[in-house]
Amino acid sequence: MESNNHQALIQKLLNCVLACEHCATACLQEEDVKMMAGCIRLDRDCADMCTLAARLLQRDSVIAHQFLLLCEEICRLCADECGKHQHDHCRQCAAACHECADACHAHHTPVTQD
Amino acid sequence: MESNNHQALIQKLLNCVLACEHCATACLQEEDVKMMAGCIRLDRDCADMCTLAARLLQRDSVIAHQFLLLCEEICRLCADECGKHQHDHCRQCAAACHECADACHAHHTPVTQD
Amino acid sequence: MESNNHQALIQKLLNCVLACEHCATACLQEEDVKMMAGCIRLDRDCADMCTLAARLLQRDSVIAHQFLLLCEEICRLCADECGKHQHDHCRQCAAACHECADACHAHHTPVTQD
Amino acid sequence: MESNNHQALIQKLLNCVLACEHCATACLQEEDVKMMAGCIRLDRDCADMCTLAARLLQRDSVIAHQFLLLCEEICRLCADECGKHQHDHCRQCAAACHECADACHAHHTPVTQD
Numbered sequence: 289m290e291s292n293n294h295q296a297l298i299q300k301l302l303n304c305v306l307a308c309e310h311c312a313t314a315c316l317q318e319e320d321v322k323m324m325a326g327c328i329r330l331d332r333d334c335a336d337m338c339t340l341a342a343r344l345l346q347r348d349s350v351i352a353h354q355f356l357l358l359c360e361e362i363c364r365l366c367a368d369e370c371g372k373h374q375h376d377h378c379r380q381c382a383a384a385c386h387e388c389a390d391a392c393h394a395h396h397t398p399v400t401q402d
Numbered sequence: 403m404e405s406n407n408h409q410a411l412i413q414k415l416l417n418c419v420l421a422c423e424h425c426a427t428a429c430l431q432e433e434d435v436k437m438m439a440g441c442i443r444l445d446r447d448c449a450d451m452c453t454l455a456a457r458l459l460q461r462d463s464v465i466a467h468q469f470l471l472l473c474e475e476i477c478r479l480c481a482d483e484c485g486k487h488q489h490d491h492c493r494q495c496a497a498a499c500h501e502c503a504d505a506c507h508a509h510h511t512p513v514t515q516d
Numbered sequence: 517m518e519s520n521n522h523q524a525l526i527q528k529l530l531n532c533v534l535a536c537e538h539c540a541t542a543c544l545q546e547e548d549v550k551m552m553a554g555c556i557r558l559d560r561d562c563a564d565m566c567t568l569a570a571r572l573l574q575r576d577s578v579i580a581h582q583f584l585l586l587c588e589e590i591c592r593l594c595a596d597e598c599g600k601h602q603h604d605h606c607r608q609c610a611a612a613c614h615e616c617a618d619a620c621h622a623h624h625t626p627v628t629q630d
Numbered sequence: 631m632e633s634n635n636h637q638a639l640i641q642k643l644l645n646c647v648l649a650c651e652h653c654a655t656a657c658l659q660e661e662d663v664k665m666m667a668g669c670i671r672l673d674r675d676c677a678d679m680c681t682l683a684a685r686l687l688q689r690d691s692v693i694a695h696q697f698l699l700l701c702e703e704i705c706r707l708c709a710d711e712c713g714k715h716q717h718d719h720c721r722q723c724a725a726a727c728h729e730c731a732d733a734c735h736a737h738h739t740p741v742t743q744d
Contacts, residue, residue, distance in 0.1 A: 347561075392460045574651040
């Protein structure tokens with residue numbers, strides 16, 4: 289189960305990487321590039337963070353779980369920024385970042401049971 | 403179609419990254435680590451190469467297609483080395499590398515039509 | 517001054533990346549690879565973390581300073597593990613990790629003035 | 631000597647990474663971001679390629695020398711694009727890329743002796 293949870297989280301991290309890479313490239317082709325500068329910067333950070341998060345998890349790194357805390361944060365920042373724009377790539381990226389942030393959060397938060 | 407092809411290739415590249423990360427970690431826990439040294443080294447290179455290949459493709463980099471030539475080569479080297487060992491993680495890694503190498507090859511080779 | 521501090525820290529991060537890459541490769545060639553497994557794993561994590569830390573700092577990422585907290589931790593873990601071994605590459609790696617951890621610490625800790 | 635050559639090349643690769651990271655961030659803050667889109671894209675690719683090149687060299691990867699051929703190419707493309715702009719960060723980046731491309735070229739080209 290733990291392992292399945294890891295795999296689901298890793299898939300969300302990799303989806304987020306791909307959404308951020310696509311969004312950054314598409315933002316650079318928009319008419320209003322200047323308005324997209326914040327988005328491009330966060331896409332880049334978020335893609336780099338989620339890539340490393342996925343690899344640290346997959347290799348069972350001692351630092352993986354702490355890394356998810358920070359990964360959640362950059363995903364939320366990127367989701368907020370992309371969420372301000374109407375471009376399809378931004379909306380898709382915001383959704384992928386949001387889903388990834390929630391998955392990171394669920395993972396580093398202990399589940400309490402009755 | 404082109405875009406779908408990209409997505410299928412990107413998935414194979416990311417599968418290969420995950421297989422290599424898992425294989426390297428598992429090799430380091432085997433009794434016969436010394437025998438696995440070559441495998442660990444190639445796993446690492448292959449994971450790094452396939453990660454960058456996936457990201458370059460997703461961002462439509464001008465260098466992406468040439469990169470696949472080199473990516474195919476490291477995947478074949480890693481598949482050959484992992485294929486020498488009987489551990490499950492090595493066999494799974496060899497299969498993922500082989501599949502990824504073939505996908506890279508198909509992508510950088512022009513399809514001739516009648 | 518701030519910028520100079522950044523540059524000095526970035527150099528220590530990159531030195532640490534190179535020391536970890538060299539140490540992992542050299543560990544895999546030692547007679548006693550099995551004893552070096554923990555070292556190889558931490559070298560890999562530390563090299564990946566310090567690489568991203570240097571790049572996030574250089575690009576003025578909003579997440580850079582928080583990242584240094586986690587980077588310090590992996591550097592200390594790697595320094596401790598490498599410090600247990602007598603190989604030259606381990607001793608050099610332990611020194612580079614230790615120096616890098618201190619530089620990360622100095623950077624994310626506010627300097628109090630009279 | 632070989633090892634010293636490696637270290638000099640690795641330093642140029644890492645200088646190029648830092649120049650590209652800085653240039654991309656600075657381009658995103660320029661008034662004329664739209665004009666800088668090509669520069670930002672190549673900066674990103676070049677930073678990623680040079681980072682991996684330095685690490686593959688440092689770990690004595692079997693693929694390192696072939697990788698330098700491709701690394702030279704992205705460095706030349708990035709130097710050409712940055713060279714079109716008058717911003718200080720572009721000029722500095724063009725110089726770092728050009729120097730790095732030459733170092734990659736010298737490294738993968740055999741030296742003939744009389």
